[in-house]
Amino acid sequence: MTRRLAPVAVALAFAAGSAGAAEIRVLNWKGYGTDETWAVEAFERSTGHTVVHDHFNSEQEMLTKLRTNPGAYDVVLINSAYTRQAAEEGLIQPIDTAGMRNVDDLAPDMATNEELNANGALHGVPWVWGVTGFAYDRREFEEAPTSLEVFWDPALKGRVGWRDDALEAVQFAALATGQSINDIEDMQAVRDKLQALMPQLATLWSSENDWNRFMASGDFVVATYWSGSANRSRTNFGLPVEFVVPEEGAIGWLDGLSIPAGSENVEAAKAFIDWMIDPRFYVQWDGEVGAPASANLEAAAALGDQAFNRIVLGNPEAIERIEIMGPVPEETRREYLELWQELKAGL
Amino acid sequence: MRPPPSLRAREARGTAALLAPAYLWLTAAVFVPLAVMLGLSFLTETPFGGRDWAVTLGQYEDALGKPLYRELLRRSLLLAGEVTLWCVVIGWPAAFVLAKVIGPRRRGALFLLTILPFWSNGLVRVFSWAILLRGAGVIDWAVEGLTPLEVEGSLLFTREAVVIGLVHAYLPYVVLTGYLSISAIGDDLLEAARSLGASRWLVFLRVVAPLSLPGVAAGAALVFVPVAGAFMEPRILGGREGTFLGTVIEDQFTAVFNWPFGAALSFVLLAAVLAVLAVSAPAVRAAR
Amino acid sequence: MSGRGWRNAGRLWLGLVLLFLYLPIAVMAAMSLNASPFYQLPFEFSWRWYDDLAGNRQLQRAAWTSIWIALATAAIATALGTAAAVALHRGPRGRRVLEALLFPPIAVPWLITGTAMLVFFFLVGIGRGNGAVLVGHVALAIPYVVLVVSARLRALDPALEEAARSLGASRWTAFRRVTLPFLAPGVIAGALFAFAVSFDQFVISYFLQAPGQTTLPVEIYAAIRKGFTPEINAVSTLVIGVSMALLLLVARLVRFGDLR
Secondary structure (H helix, E strand, C coil), X not given: CHXXXXXXXXXXXXXXXXXXXXXXXXXXXXXXXXXXXXXXXXXXXXXXXXXXXXXXXXXXXXXXXXXXXXXXXXEEEEEHHHHHHHHHXXXXXXCCCCCCHXXXXXXXXXHCCCCCCHHHCCCCEEEEEEEEEEEEECCXXXXXXXXXXXXXXXXXXXXXXXXCCHHHHHHHHHHXXXXXXXXXCCHHHHHHHHHHHHHXXXXXXXXXXHHHHHHHCCCCCEEEEEHHHHHHHHHCCCCCEEEECCCCCEEXXXXXXXXXXXXXXXXXXXXXXXXXXXXXXXXXXXXHCCCCEECEHHHHHCCCCCCHHHHHHCCHHHHHCEEECCCCCHHHHHXXXXXXXXXXXXX | CCCCHHHHHHHHHHHHHHHHHHHHHHHHHHHHHHHHHHHHCCECCCCCCCXXXXXXXXXXXXXXXXXXXXXXXXXXXXXXXXXXHHHHHHHHHHHHHHHHHCXXXXXHHHHHHHHHHHHCCHHHHHHHHXXXXXXXXXXXXXXXXXXXXXXXXXXXXXXXXXXXXXXXHHXXXXXXXXXXXHCCCCHHHHXXXXXXXXXXXXXHHHHHHHHHHHHHHHHHHHHHHHHHCCCHHHHHHHXXXXXXXXXXXXXXHHCCCCHHHHHHHHHHHHHXXXXXXXXXXXXXXXXX | CCHHHHHHHHHHHHHHHHHHHHHHHHHHHHHHCECCCCCCCCCCECCHHHHHHHHCHHXXXXXXXXXXXXXXXXXXXXXXXXXXXXXXXXXXXXXHXXXXXXXXXXXXXXXXXHHHHHHHHHHHCCCCCHHHHHHHHHHHHHHHHHHHHHHHHHCCCXXXXXXXXXXXXXXXXXXXXXXXXXXXXXXXXXXXXXXXXXXXXXXXXXXHCCCCCCCHHXXXXXXXXXXXXXXXXXXXXXXXXXXXXXXXXXXXXXXXXXXX
């Protein structure tokens, strides 16, 4: 149906001027803000555009979908560690932010982030950011753990959880062995550390749903987790968990909204992105569902004092310990993957 | 007397006409795409986005040479074998009962009830097993509620849990294909054997087993082949013990962009599975 | 043990097998009525997930799409697969190869086949959409139908069809009056398998469906990532419940327990 409508929509857009009604297609994780029903409805009502979503379950799938569907998507969520690669492959286009009201309020260091500005042009509008640290069941700990070493605590053998992701595993082990996540020199130390971790694990988790279930049923009592998701677990699911930015450091990430090359609805896409970084959207999203931290300073400031993101990530000392993850070459990724698979297979 | 050549030619055309639609469909939808994948497995890199690539045997060298993948292949084949064995041991007698013991009125309903679990969503089923098998889950609750016993430990995140989940998912194949061949054995044949003084056991061994073997073997193949590449049950039920070739192949597509290697691993798996089937086929035929 | 003893033992065995098969389904149904979103016990009865489901258009649409595609798949795959099985049974040249060719769709992990289809369909211009999904599903279902119907065919006594022919029946009449009724349970089983393969198939659907379209397994899989609510259990329970009712009705009407 949409194939026949697309030329009509474009014709309408030209006829009615640049604000003609379009159907924009958004590619994102499921349940990650852009598909909140109330947000989509508000956008559709005020602009007359319609929004259709498609989802992916891993960054590699996102890239594959972009590669094999040119022109099919108008907005795509890309982690800053992948933006440069997508830009260099010609999958996304530079964004001209003229006309986007909220862009001026973006945190300057994020707006000028190197990875989002591949080849000197903005390819991804910084949207939300957060850290990967760990969260624990507050009923199980008398004293709040502050260090990654909690995962290697013999008293917690068989009760800790870890994400089934090779890159993250290596990065955490790097932090635990005092290295920088973007510049790991001593792989042997990383390997030994991870080897020592394996007997400690209850299980590995791969999705928020896994994490929530395992934590709720006590399969594990402390596990690595994303800050935004921990917020969600508390707000949306009511789990008694606390999030920690470890002493050794945490893995920071920045998600950006990009416009795929070949999109036929660039103006509408920009309007949608503008809405996504709008404080009104953000405050409601964070309040009702729980969200990562906003890259929009106005939006972040609009949160209440008790808001999770304020407390955990508003702390300058914590911010010091966060290192934003940079792009990782494919060869390195494969090396880490093989290492991780060997460890999991018990070899 | 052999039919005349023109009749044979007509028959051959008829046979070809019956085969064509299915195999043409398979060719267009599966064989050609897989052939493309096979070609990919001989490249160094996935040829997208301006990457440099070259032809190489390296992917297969790694898939067959590196200890990690050899070990995972071995484990996956063993898992598949174990699951198949359980399915046959549990399913064959069940098929016999369904075909020969249950009366005709109930048989149809029970036959359909055996297929029905296939229609439930696989992922939901596996999650349900996770609930059942976890310590402090439903089974514990039921046992502790109904008996004075206390349940220790949890079956979840063990290899056994993976086996249980897989047996559950694939058992109906054996029951149903077994039923299809056992139900074709004439009752009169069985009665005749019994009336000649053969014991039940002998009747089963010398009459039922050989005649139902092809059906059960087909069911066993339908179990063995997909289980070797399974990744859902191992991931969700296996925890730390959940790494098999299927999960590793999946990683090549979801964690990295290494399609050539993923393809190579898949074709190694395919070859191994076909080899097992080829080796066991003569044994099956000899048993008749 | 006496004859009756054996028969009762047999019934018990079948009963246990069915219990085993339905255990997780019972859990799924129970959890769809449990108030806790994390399947926590003790059990607290609640209709809320069914209420949520009633309001969840996306999930409902996905369920219907899955059902239609599965019905179409079953129809097409059964027709094609049965024809192929009958042809193979005649023992044509190259039979071994043709039989071996049925295994790659089942053996190769669906992720590979799905990616291969995605890329190939993209290159060839078939693209994505429900049509592409149907093409993929039928291709995956055909081997099951062929293998199941073949299993049944192999049990057919060739003397029966020969006897009919020697009495003057044409090949087609002999097939229609003798072989086909015998095949019926096999064909039905094949059709039911084909339906199941399509209905539960998420990998192929996931790759081949167009943005905005969705099928039930894909919805479920995507929901897993960010929050699998028991609405999923509710819709699955409904599907099973309705299917069970339908199948039992069919069993009553057709009484094909008599067909042997």
